[in-house]
Amino acid sequence: MAKIIKENNKLIVPDTLTLPFIEGDGVGAEITNVCKKIVDHTVNTVYKGTKKIDWLEVLGGEKAYNQTGQWLPENTMNTFKEYLIGIKGPLTTPVGGGIRSLNVALRQELDLFVCLRPLEWFKGVSSPLKEPEKVNMVVFRENTEDIYAGIEWEAGTKEAEQFYNFLHDKMNVKKVRFPETSSFGVKPVSKQGSSRLVRAAIQYAVDNKKPSVTLVHKGNIMKFTEGGFKKWGYETAETEFADFTFTMNQYSIIKNEKGEEAANAAYKNAVESGKIIIKDNIADAFLQNTLLKPEDYSVIATLNLNGDYVSDQLAAMVGGIGIAPGANINYNTGHAIFEATHGTAPDIAGKNIVNPCSMLLSFAMLFEYIFWKEVSEKIKNSLVESFEKGYATHDLARFMNNGKSLSTTDFADNIIKLIK
Numbered sequence: 001m002a003k004i005i006k007e008n009n010k011l012i013v014p015d016t017l018t019l020p021f022i023e024g025d026g027v028g029a030e031i032t033n034v035c036k037k038i039v040d041h042t043v044n045t046v047y048k049g050t051k052k053i054d055w056l057e058v059l060g061g062e063k064a065y066n067q068t069g070q071w072l073p074e075n076t077m078n079t080f081k082e083y084l085i086g087i088k089g090p091l092t093t094p095v096g097g098g099i100r101s102l103n104v105a106l107r108q109e110l111d112l113f114v115c116l117r118p119l120e121w122f123k124g125v126s127s128p129l130k131e132p133e134k135v136n137m138v139v140f141r142e143n144t145e146d147i148y149a150g151i152e153w154e155a156g157t158k159e160a161e162q163f164y165n166f167l168h169d170k171m172n173v174k175k176v177r178f179p180e181t182s183s184f185g186v187k188p189v190s191k192q193g194s195s196r197l198v199r200a201a202i203q204y205a206v207d208n209k210k211p212s213v214t215l216v217h218k219g220n221i222m223k224f225t226e227g228g229f230k231k232w233g234y235e236t237a238e239t240e241f242a243d244f245t246f247t248m249n250q251y252s253i254i255k256n257e258k259g260e261e262a263a264n265a266a267y268k269n270a271v272e273s274g275k276i277i278i279k280d281n282i283a284d285a286f287l288q289n290t291l292l293k294p295e296d297y298s299v300i301a302t303l304n305l306n307g308d309y310v311s312d313q314l315a316a317m318v319g320g321i322g323i324a325p326g327a328n329i330n331y332n333t334g335h336a337i338f339e340a341t342h343g344t345a346p347d348i349a350g351k352n353i354v355n356p357c358s359m360l361l362s363f364a365m366l367f368e369y370i371f372w373k374e375v376s377e378k379i380k381n382s383l384v385e386s387f388e389k390g391y392a393t394h395d396l397a398r399f400m401n402n403g404k405s406l407s408t409t410d411f412a413d414n415i416i417k418l419i420k
Contacts, residue, residue, distance in 0.1 A: 002054065003083045004370065006334035011084075013370045015051045020079045022060040024089015026344025031356040032089045034412035038379070039363055041416050046374045056083070060102060061091040072102050077109055080337060087338040087366060089359060090345070103339070104150070107143045110335045112328035113193065114200050115141035115304075117311040117341070118365070124387035125319035126399030134295040135318050138210075140201035141307025142229075143328055145193045148304045152185035160184055189225040189303065191232045198233040200331050201301035202241050205276045213237075213245075215280040216302035216310060229303055230280050237278040246270030247278040287313055315341070322395055325361035327369070336369055338362040352407045355393040357383065360415075382418040386411075 002014035023032045036055060043052055058076040065071050071094050080086045091102040106112070117139040121132040129135070153160040163184050167173035176182055198215065205213050215234070219227030234249040246267065255263035270277065281289065283306045290297060290313065302310055315324035326341040340359040348354055360379060367376040386392065390402035393411050397403030406414060 004085050004334070006084065011334055011370060013372070016054055017051070017370070018054045018056050018083060020056045020058050020076075020083050020086040022058055022076070022086070022088035022091065023063060024340065024344070025061040025063070025092040026090060026346045026349040027354040028061070028089030028091070028340070028344060030349070030352065030354050030408050031340060031359045034356050034408055035359050035363055038360060038412055038415055038419070039375075042375050042378050042419050043372075045419055046372075046378060051372070058086075060088065065094075072105055077106070080106070080110060080335070084334050085336050085338075085366065085370065087359075087362060088340075090340050090343050092344055104148055106337060107328050110328075110330065110337070111144060111333070112330050112335060112337060113142065113144050113196055114327075114329045114331065115139075115143045115307060115311075116327045116329055116365070117141065117307075117314075117324065119311070119314040119318055119324065121318040122323065122384055122387045124384075124390065124400060125323065125392075125396055127317060127319055129291070129294075129317050132318055134293075135290075135314065137290075137294070137297050137300055137314055138204065139300045139302070139307060139311045139314065140197055140204070141311060142193060142197040142303050144304075145188050145190060146225075146304030147185055147187050149186070149188050151188070153183060155181050155183040187222070187225050189228055191228065194229045194232040194303075195236045196332070198236045198301045199240060200329075201299050202237055202245065202276065202278070203331075205299045206241070206244050210276065210298045211271075212277040212279060212297070213299045213301055214286070214297055215278070216283050216286045216300055216306055217280060218283045218306065219280075220282055226303060226306075233280070233301060234278065241276075244276055245278050246275045248280065249278075283310075286310070290314060290317070311341075319396065321358065322355040322393075323357040323361065325358055325365050327362065327365050329369075336366075338366045338369075352409055353394055354408050355395050356408060356412065357393075357396075378419050379415075382415045385418050386414055 002016045002018050005012045023029050039053060058079045059067060060072050060076050064073055093101050119135060119137045121127060121135050153163055160183060164176060164179045201213050215230050217226040217230045219230045234247050237245045237247050251263050251267055254266050312321060315321045321342045324341050327336055327338045329336040339362055342358050345354060364376040364379045390400050390404045391406055391414050393408060394405040397405040
């Protein structure tokens, strides 16, 4: 089986690529199967048999549990480690113990520190915005720290009592109002974790000629965690990307030393010379601003919890999470798992009505990542053509002016016809 390797900081991709995949739970089987069919057709159309995908199924979620008694078998994790690249459908979060989240477990075990979510509008798709075409953002969400580290203790437990006693007796914390009934959680945010996330976001902006990177945080309240993220983000830009960026931190320094006119002149010169503007925004203001003036934002770098909220709001602005792709990436090792960003939707599983576009667009991201960009372009162009003509699954078609509802399999067949 041919696998991707990383040499000299570059991915070496074989012409026959073995691609591990997890089918997924609920609607996962439906979207995975139709997407594989579309992908095989597209790869063959583009490369005429000189390149192809060799599918390798690995187990995860309910299917894994039913067959092995484990939600995430060790073999699955080892396969993703060995083959670097993979894709998965939506997975059930186990109830009542064990792994908190299969998605989080994969991200932490493989150190997939970037959750990458591109958000753009497709003409024809209904949006709550008056001008959804102004939305064109890429979210870099830190994937391994923050409250998703899972460090917490339930109210009433011995551990919660011990933790409170430590805070009260050793750290002189007096602000826990109801200690006997309080649960506690710890929010780790490191300089290393913040810097590598921001570094990846700025490098993406440099490589793709984006105008700005916005650090989204709540540093006005959480001064040493979220505030640290902002501080370390600016430091990364100013020390590692000085030739490519101008930061609003530098703007403030110039303003304080030389006045507002000099700062404005420096900013204008940076923009005119093509430098990337590094700015920051308080999270709640950012959520409002993206609705009022989305054209002001391009690449977003943010912490784990903020990124969860931000990426879902932006997805809603361009038509919903059903057409929002995602990837979890370690740019240092090359490991990446692409995924459908929605849930398992058990209420519609097996009804042949689920929208496969989230996973299909994640496949498009995957092919961009491995430099099979012609495949990615074919997939995205076919979706544009389909939506412009009103052909979509019911969740999208019902809101289109000329919407024509298709089943999951009919939609996939229509996409295949459009890929020439």
